[in-house]
Amino acid sequence: MGGGANKPELIVNGKRLDGRGFDELRPIKIVAGGLKNAAGSAYLEWGNNKVLAAVYGPKEALPKHTQDPEKAVIKCRYAMAPFSSLEEHNRSGPNRRAIEISKVTKEVFENVIMLEDFPGSEIDIYIEVLQSDGGTRAAGITCASVALAMSGIPMTDLPYAVSVGKANGHLILDLNKSEDNFSDADMPIAIGPRTGDILLLQMDGDLSKEEVGRGLTMAKKAGEIVSKLQMDALRAPYEKILERYKV
Ligand code: CDP
Numbered sequence: 001m002g003g004g005a006n007k008p009e010l011i012v013n014g015k016r017l018d019g020r021g022f023d024e025l026r027p028i029k030i031v032a033g034g035l036k037n038a039a040g041s042a043y044l045e046w047g048n049n050k051v052l053a054a055v056y057g058p059k060e061a062l063p064k065h066t067q068d069p070e071k072a073v074i075k076c077r078y079a080m081a082p083f084s085s086l087e088e089h090n091r092s093g094p095n096r097r098a099i100e101i102s103k104v105t106k107e108v109f110e111n112v113i114m115l116e117d118f119p120g121s122e123i124d125i126y127i128e129v130l131q132s133d134g135g136t137r138a139a140g141i142t143c144a145s146v147a148l149a150m151s152g153i154p155m156t157d158l159p160y161a162v163s164v165g166k167a168n169g170h171l172i173l174d175l176n177k178s179e180d181n182f183s184d185a186d187m188p189i190a191i192g193p194r195t196g197d198i199l200l201l202q203m204d205g206d207l208s209k210e211e212v213g214r215g216l217t218m219a220k221k222a223g224e225i226v227s228k229l230q231m232d233a234l235r236a237p238y239e240k241i242l243e244r245y246k247v
Helices: 096-110 136-151 177-182 209-244
Strands: 028-032 040-046 049-060 073-080 121-131 160-167 170-173 185-191 198-201
Touching (some): 040 136, 073 096, 073 136, 096 121, 160 177, 160 209
Parallel strands (some): 073 121
Antiparallel strands (some): 028 040, 049 121, 160 170, 160 185, 185 198
16 A cells, blocks of 8 residues: 555556456456365465465364353464565564454454354364465455355355455556555455345545445445355365266
């Protein structure tokens, strides 16, 4: 965000620097499953982001003081691998940013997982960013949704997330890292497509009320594509099985 006097032009001849239109997503690939020891897992590539999500549980919440007798508790850890970016300040272990992203991700899933079905339990969600290029919290939430669905933990919705921002006076969808660094605003949004509920909305920079409204519309439209990719990923393992029985 920002960039001061050395801010580069992010829009040239009506196109973004990577050639995308204003409301165009980067290519997304989602693979459901993959980790044998997890209850559910998924791998996602979103532009140059590479993310792995793993879900464990529900299991007895430990230490015991973390238990809630009424419902399950979610423990969420978002982490960027030390080799995931070239930035010097990136290093192992949780920093303030990772703690914040873990917290907002946990809140997304608290709204859709049927926690009351598992009193006294914990559900662990791990998001490991293997390669980062802007929008990793959105990529992580989108990937963790698929991992949760694979685990069979009941959810009322399958959330996706995407970011909207502003560069050179234009609203742009799905900011990559250089756009994130030098844009005027970045607004990551998570939505439950069944209910339309907004499950996360953060904002860095400035957007007018009208721009926030337009940004939400942009995010929902892109969300139809992201949702479909999540569903296709969940369907794929079963289609492989069904192929065996085709006559
Ligand atoms: O990834 P996201 O856009 O959700 O979060 P951000 O804090 O806005 O970070 C934007 C991008 O900066 C990340 O996706 C990374 O590519 C990069 N970054 C990094 O390389 N090292 C960090 N410690 C923090 C961010």
